[in-house]
Amino acid sequence: MPATMLCYSIANTSDKAISLRVGGWLENAVSRAAIKAGAAEPSATPIEGVTGLLLAAKPQQRGAADDGSMAIALLGDSGQTLDARALSAKWIDALRSKDDGIPANSGVVQSKPRPLDPGESIAFRFAICWHFANGHRGDIFPGSLLRRNEQRRHYAKFFDDAGQIAQELQRRHD
Numbered sequence: 535m536p537a538t539m540l541c542y543s544i545a546n547t548s549d550k551a552i553s554l555r556v557g558g559w560l561e562n563a564v565s566r567a568a569i570k571a572g573a574a575e576p577s578a579t580p581i582e583g584v585t586g587l588l589l590a591a592k593p594q595q596r597g598a599a600d601d602g603s604m605a606i607a608l609l610g611d612s613g614q615t616l617d618a619r620a621l622s623a624k625w626i627d628a629l630r631s632k633d634d635g636i637p638a639n640s641g642v643v644q645s646k647p648r649p650l651d652p653g654e655s656i657a658f659r660f661a662i663c664w665h666f667a668n669g670h671r672g673d674i675f676p677g678s679l680l681r682r683n684e685q686r687r688h689y690a691k692f693f694d695d696a697g698q699i700a701q702e703l704q705r706r707h708d
Contacts, residue, residue, distance in 0.1 A: 557644030565591035587641035602666035
């Protein structure tokens with residue numbers, strides 16, 4: 535499956551109960567050239583049944599190597615998706631303190647608040663998914679390999695976009 539799974543385990547090593555929330559973001563790298571040229575706009579759409587966002591560009595640039603979609607999802611958690619342009623002051627201050635920034639066209643997900651008693655731990659699973667069905671690699675391959683690479687990638691037979699991949703991972707993440 536065209537995805538990367540990230541699992542973070544957090545333990546409360548203090549002697550007091552805490553409440554925590556975990557979040558993550560993914561920059562939308564779909565159709566960058568078309569967006570830069572003003573021919574497309576980045577989009578972020580909630581994924582049904584998943585705490586996640588489908589990142590794409592509208593209109594799609596059919597046939598381009600970067601035509602497709604990406605997704606960020608928090609699996610097994612009923613958190614929320616956020617607009618990167620409207621993050622809370624806490625998020626912005628936390629990122630600024632880490633000398634990090636979130637590009638405006640990013641997808642952001644966060645967990646619901648979780649209580650954690652002393653000695654307890656909790657795991658959060660994120661998925662980064664992609665669906666770039668066109669295998670075209672430009673001029674770097676000889677003719678026979680180039681023709682083969684113009685074929686669609688194998689996963690395109692099973693999924694229409696990265697959101698469907700996130701949905702499948704949500705069903706099977708355990």
